[in-house]
Amino acid sequence: MPELPEVEHAARCLRAWALSGRILAVETDPRAERIFRPGSGAALARALAGRRVASVRRLGKHLLLELAGGGPLGLLSHLGMTGKWVRRLPGEPPPSHVRASLVLEGGAVLHYRDPRLFGRLRVVPGARFELLPELGALGPDPIAAGIDPVRLAALLGRTRRPVKVALLDQRILPGVGNIHASEACFRARIDPRRRADRLSPGEVARLARGVRATFDRALSALGAGEEIAYVEEGGENPFLVYARAGERCPRCRRAAIRRIVQAQRSTYFCPACAAGAARPAASASASRARASASRG
DNA sequence: ACCCGTGTTCGCTG
């Protein structure tokens, strides 16, 4: 369940579970090699066995683990769409779709579960995370570093894409995903179809606060401090507009939440109270479709 | 059967 808040939750879990004991053994699913690329499951197992987790950091949706007990070594974990770290105590059966398992001293096992195989788990030699291009491209973490509205305005001003699509670009505010992009636009009262480079400085500032607010809301639901609050699935939808197509807008109560598709992803918004009554930019694909239709 | 999905990468196009 991975956008920034869920990855933060995973980081807290891993700290609580893995910072003490050594990793005695590692198993990997041979049918999941794509997760371990450009390395391999066998290389991952060899690299981790006998070490212990010294620290767990998070940058956007990436988990950065440093391992002690040998030369410097890092482990980079990205949860993709369906990745999740779960712990099983001795005697408990593993969940389905386990792609890697770390057997800890004492018998607990950390399982990396990922049905769709969109995640990544790779060894970082020397723990030199800063050398990885996919991390170097990311902006500062919006929670750890805060959001600089001047920087945000500069980056948004550089693209003509719809603002909600631009928010999914991890170079801008790493950790924002499809849910929180819709939620942030709604909180900021900005039509998600507006061109990113046409937002006023005030609107960008509102958007920055909207991102912060939707993240803070999700993070507070995780439970504070040491205790790991289990977020059970199948509960109430905790979001303001996400997956609420057809429901009455919780702010203006006048219109129904709409679902549209942008960049092949669902977007939810209130057509009445999303400001930006200023006409949203026509998408390039819609323009092409009209041009093609008018040609007959 | 069909559609949808909390993410990223790659190749094509204008």
Next chain:
DNA sequence: TCAGCGAACACGGG
């Protein structure tokens, strides 16, 4: 040259 777009990856759930 490059921003933007859409397919692809892979599998479960409604």
